[in-house]
Amino acid sequence: METRIVFHIDFDYFYAQCEETRSPKLKSKPVCVCVFSDRGGDSGAIATANYTARKYGVKSGIPISFAKKRLEERSDAVFLPVDFDFYEEISEKAMEIMKENADIFEYVGRDEAYLDVTKRVEGDYNKASHLAQQIKNAIREKIKLSCSIGISPNKLISKIASDFQKPDGLTIVSPEKVEIFLDQLEIRAIPGIGKKTEEKLSEMKLKTIQDLKKLDVFSLNKEFGRKSGTYIYNAVRGIDTDPVKEREERIQYSKIMTLKKDSKELQFLSENILELCSQVHKVVKMNNKMFKSVGIHVVESNLTSKSKSRMLRNPTENLEELKKNTVQLLKEMLENQTSTIRRLGVRVSELSEIQGQSNITNYF
Ligand code: DGT
Ligand code: CA
Ligand code: CA
Numbered sequence: 001m002e003t004r005i006v007f008h009i010d011f012d013y014f015y016a017q018c019e020e021t022r023s024p025k026l027k028s029k030p031v032c033v034c035v036f037s038d039r040g041g042d043s044g045a046i047a048t049a050n051y052t053a054r055k056y057g058v059k060s061g062i063p064i065s066f067a068k069k070r071l072e073e074r075s076d077a078v079f080l081p082v083d084f085d086f087y088e089e090i091s092e093k094a095m096e097i098m099k100e101n102a103d104i105f106e107y108v109g110r111d112e113a114y115l116d117v118t119k120r121v122e123g124d125y126n127k128a129s130h131l132a133q134q135i136k137n138a139i140r141e142k143i144k145l146s147c148s149i150g151i152s153p154n155k156l157i158s159k160i161a162s163d164f165q166k167p168d169g170l171t172i173v174s175p176e177k178v179e180i181f182l183d184q185l186e187i188r189a190i191p192g193i194g195k196k197t198e199e200k201l202s203e204m205k206l207k208t209i210q211d212l213k214k215l216d217v218f219s220l221n222k223e224f225g226r227k228s229g230t231y232i233y234n235a236v237r238g239i240d241t242d243p244v245k246e247r248e249e250r251i252q253y254s255k256i257m258t259l260k261k262d263s264k265e266l267q268f269l270s271e272n273i274l275e276l277c278s279q280v281h282k283v284v285k286m287n288n289k290m291f292k293s294v295g296i297h298v299v300e301s302n303l304t305s306k307s308k309s310r311m312l313r314n315p316t317e318n319l320e321e322l323k324k325n326t327v328q329l330l331k332e333m334l335e336n337q338t339s340t341i342r343r344l345g346v347r348v349s350e351l352s353e354i355q356g357q358s359n360i361t362n363y364f
Contacts, residue, residue: 005128006244007115008150008158009098009135011091012167014111016050018087019080021144030056030077034064042068047082051167094145097138101131104244112162114155116244125151125174132170152178156240160189178238183210190235197224197232212236253287254297255279256345262301264340266331273326276346281319284348290315291348294325298333299343307347308333315352322348 011017015033020026030053036044042064049058049067056074058067064079071077091110099105102115121127132149139145148169150161157178161171173181186208188198200223206212213236221229234240255276263269273296284291295309308329312321326346 003118003123004116004153005118005121005123005125006152006155006158007102007117007128007132007135008155008162009113009115009147010149010162010166011094011111011145011147013048013050013054015048015082015087016053017145018083018090020050021090022086026050026078028052028076030058030071030074032058032064032067032071032077032079033082034067034079035082036064053077090143090145094139094143094147097142098135101135104246106244106247114158114244125172129170129172132172136168136170152238154238154240155242155244156191156235157182157238159191160185163189182236182238183208183213185209187212190232192231197228200224209236251351252347252349253280253283253289253291253351254345254347255283256297256343258343259341262340262342264334264337266334269330269334269341269344270327272344273330273346274323276344277319277323277326280346280348281322284317284351288354289351290317290354291322292316292350292352293348294322294329295347295349296326296329296333297345297347298341300339301342302339303342304339306333309347309349311350315350317354322346 016031019031019033027050031050032053033047033049034044035047036042044064046058046060046062046064046067048060053067053071056070058070068077068079087110095105095107095113098113098115101120102117103119104116106114106116108114117128117131121131128151132151136147136149139147146168148162148166148171150158150164150169150171150173152158152161152173153175157173161173161181162169164171187193187201187206189209201207201212206214212232215223215233217230217233220233223229224232257272257276259269259272261268291312292315293309293311295307297305297307299305310325310329312325316322
């Protein structure tokens, strides 16, 4: 039997809750955070909505115009544009609190992370539950954010558990409760089971995780392929040996902009890309990092995305080198560019820490 204790922590209605922290008046209203497309008007999609808006059927991914229809009777409904920088800032602060409370911390995304806490709670689920409550309290007091936590012997079950009593949930599934917890759930509770898989299974009259246990691994492999089949076979039995791996939030820094006009002119695009380089470089400097990979990203007028990157010989923190490489990438991309470009981005990755005095001095 597994003896690990793993937390999965996920912020509730994250973007919308961030908006509530800066204007608490929003709390009583339906709040929708929107990704407006640059077509203007209401074109675009809902990134997320608070639970008041969700009662009216508003959810991530639906068109903004649908959301407005569904909220027609609520004249107090609020539709805000996304502000990623602000959410990032809040996320970083909350992640700090989690990191301090983990033996191993694995960043998953802006609003979620895994923590292995086995050692610090000495494998004790009671202590684990106290620790989780402390983390929830600290995040609520310092950042004014609510989150949901799942606790279990592995990442898979904790991820399912954190979603089980949202919002502001705390669900503990100790090893002896794993089976009873999983059996009652619908198949879609398993992360990675999409609509298609669910439909296929429901045609076979399988609805709950317990039903799914009737299938042996061979039939599952035959139906879904070896990789998915084996995953499903293990998942319904609560088996997941994937360790919590140390991973920090920033694996890359990037900036992206919508151009004043669509263009494929080198001169115009270079001017803009150099400005993006300076912005990215500022962030790199602020975080005391070096990068070894440089990339550019474009969105064409027809909304097709393209990117191009290159690995440098050595890690660097040098702005001129960043500029030289991005302009070179841009030239290469424009060589057989037929469509004009609407959005432009610069990204650095393969980050490493700057260490030692010698580096710090040549870094200004
Ligand atoms: P929750 O966890 O169910 O209380 O609600 P959220 O909003 O935190 O949902 P989650 O954890 O799936 O996603 C975290 C954030 O990611 C969410 O606040 C906004 C963003 N996001 C999620 N789904 C979509 C989507 O379909 N489109 C866009 N643009 N953003 C999304
Ligand atoms: Ca969330
Ligand atoms: Ca999430």
